[in-house]
Amino acid sequence: MKKTNAMRILDRHNVAYIEAPYSYDPEQLGVGTIAVALGLPVGQVYKTLVATGDKTGVLVAVIPGDKELDFKLLSQYSGNKKIGLVQLKDLQSLTGYIRGGCSPVGMKKNYPVWFDESALSWDRIYINAGQRGMLIGVAPKEVIRITQAGVGEIC
Structure with missing residues (x-):
């Protein structure tokens, strides 16, 4: 499989990762389905959610597949009063990624x-590689470092 932009960025930063390809049905893009297909705990597969805040504008939350984003907690950490998920129709224009293929690494901006x-409790987490059908397993500290991410209880 061809390298994705997220993989090239990890390579450029000398971050080791494992490619985890999977077959998918465009109607069944849920993290639980993907985790089962790969034989992974759902809590080790992280989903990337794109939101907008009243102060920050677009922001990204990366949470375990078996959890839901707590908008109030994310608001507190990010300095926003209100946060909402971006509309699906805006996802690709904002990030360069489509639903089911959104990675926290390599967005347009x-x-x-x-x-x-919770990501820090794993030696390796699985995040989307930037296209449907491919996850990458990576050390959470490394992906947090290269995305310059904040870490907090957001679920």
Whole structure:
């Protein structure tokens, strides 16, 4: 499989990762389905959510697949009063990625990124590689470093 932009960025930063390709149904892009297909715990597969805040504009939250984003907690960490997810129709124009293929690495712009603190409890987490059908397993500290992400309890 061809390298994605996220993979090239990790390579440029000398960050080791494992490619984890999977087959998918465009109607079943949920993290749980993907985790089962790869034989991984759902909590080790992290989903990338793109939101907008009233103060920061676009921001990115990376949370475990078995959790829901707590907008109030993310607001506190990010300095926003109100946060909402971006509309699906705006996702690609803002990030360069489509639903089911959104990575916190390699977006069109360097948006503020927040990882749920649970990521640090794993030696490796799996994030989207920037296209449907491919995750990358990476040390959370490394992906947090290269995305210059904040870390907090956001679930």
